[in-house]
Amino acid sequence: MLVAMNTQPPVLGIDLGGTKILTAVIDAAGNVLARDQTPTPAAEGVAAIITAMTVSAKRAIAVAKLTVNDISAVGIGAAGPSSPESGILFTSPHLPGWKDVPLRDTISRKLGKPAFLVNDARAAALGELHYGAAKGMRHFIYVTISTGIGGGIVIDGKLYMGAIGAAGEVGHMTIQADGPLCDCGNHGCWEALASGSALAREATSHIKKGAVSAILDYAGGDINKINAETIQLAAKHGDKLAKELIACTAYYFGVGLANLINVFNPELIVIGGGLSNMGDMLLKPAFKEARARAFRKPYEATRFARAALGGDSGVLGAAVFARAGLAKLE
Ligand SMILES: [Zn+2]
Known part of the structure; x- marks a missing residue:
């Protein structure tokens, strides 16, 4: 075989x-x-x-x-x-x-x-399930945190697609019912509170209102160039606003993780995407918040891992999807 x-x-x-x-x-x-x-x-x-x-x-x-x-x-x-x-x-x-x-x-x-x-x-x-950090897992959730938040849910070793193939939109679960407007038209989605664009939006808004921060310096003085990277740089150099905004992102990221843990009881959550490169600065407080909110046993049963395939996870997974589709046609 x-x-x-x-x-x-x-x-x-x-x-x-x-x-x-x-x-x-x-x-x-x-x-x-x-x-x-x-x-x-x-x-x-x-x-x-x-x-x-x-x-x-x-x-x-x-x-x-x-x-x-x-x-x-x-x-x-x-x-x-x-x-x-x-x-x-x-x-x-x-x-x-x-x-x-x-x-x-x-x-x-x-x-x-x-x-x-x-x-x-x-x-x-x-990709992560077949070749990366989730190899051999039965119940796992992939979360990518970058400009937005995306996801994939694996149940019993299979990617869960839902009734019309739209399952897995974890970034659009409502975290704060009257929260900021999301690109999808809803308010208070997870990605409207905990993504790179949410982080940049908050920093820009604070600075426009007169907050003094090194974030603007790292963006070359151009308020339109503020992004997750410039905020991370400022935080690493001790900028108070940048640190507060990342703590806020981590808080909301943890709230969403707690929801996923309580709903799916995964054995593993793999976290990928550009913002995951912030590492402990973002993830440690997020896990702490998730632990504070999720049921104790399912939280303890959840392992967290960083994505292992980097930029190749998408093409590798698309290839897996194509092979499975081809097998169904034959
Ligand atoms: Zn949304």
């Missing part, structure tokens, strides 16, 4: 993000044979982005010294709600003008191969 598996042809994984497109040729054992990265021409619209995806895919295949015929399928991980069944990406938070795009079938037609579409954070969860 193992031999048969390892003789399966490689698949192509595509990770479509708001700023970059990553494509990779991945063999049956999860080795990345070649990869290509290109900026997402977000402002140029749907057609330009699809062209950029196929051009990048073909480059990755060429780097692997293969042809498109050597690839058995294409897995696409894309930000935003989508239907794995219809292959339609309904909207994408970082791609203006995207509405009900038949992304899966368009890519399939352009490359002449079966294609499969899954949300990018769900793809990353699959």
Whole structure:
């Protein structure tokens, strides 16, 4: 069986993000044979982005010294709600003008191969489950904390998709009913309180109101350049406002973790995304808050780990999703 598996042809994984497109040729054992990265021409619209995806895919295949015929399928991980069944990406938070795009079938037609579409954070969860920090786990939740908060829920060893394939939107659980407006239109979502953009929004607002902080210096004096990184830098150098804002982000991050622990009783929560690189500064107080709120036994049964696959989790997981989809077709 193992031999048969390892003789399966490689698949192509595509990770479509708001700023970059990553494509990779991945063999049956999860080795990345070649990869290509290109900026997402977000402002140029749907057609330009699809062209950029196929051009990048073909480059990755060429780097692997293969042809498109050597690839058995294409897995696409894309930000935003989508239907794995219809292959339609309904909207994408970082791609203006995207509405009900038949992304899966368009890519399939352009490359002449079966294609499969899954949300990018769900793809990353699959990547971590098969090759990363959650290898062999039965009950695990992947949480990515960066510009927003995304997730993937694995129950009994399987990615939980829900009735229409939309399950796992942990970033949009309501944490504070009358809280700040979220990009999704709701108020007080987890990502409206505990993400990188929430952190930047709060810092900007405080500074506009006259707060004195080194955050602005780290942003080169330009209030529009304030982001999670400049706030982290300021906090590391002892800036009071930056430290307070990160503590506030950690608090809300912990509140959401407690909810996930109480609802799902996971054995493991894997935390990825840019903000997780803040490490203890963010995660220690978050875990403390989660411990204070969650039921004791499920909290004690939960292990926390940092994501292990870095930038490759999306393409690796998209490839896993494509292989599973292909197996269903056969
Ligand atoms: Zn929301």
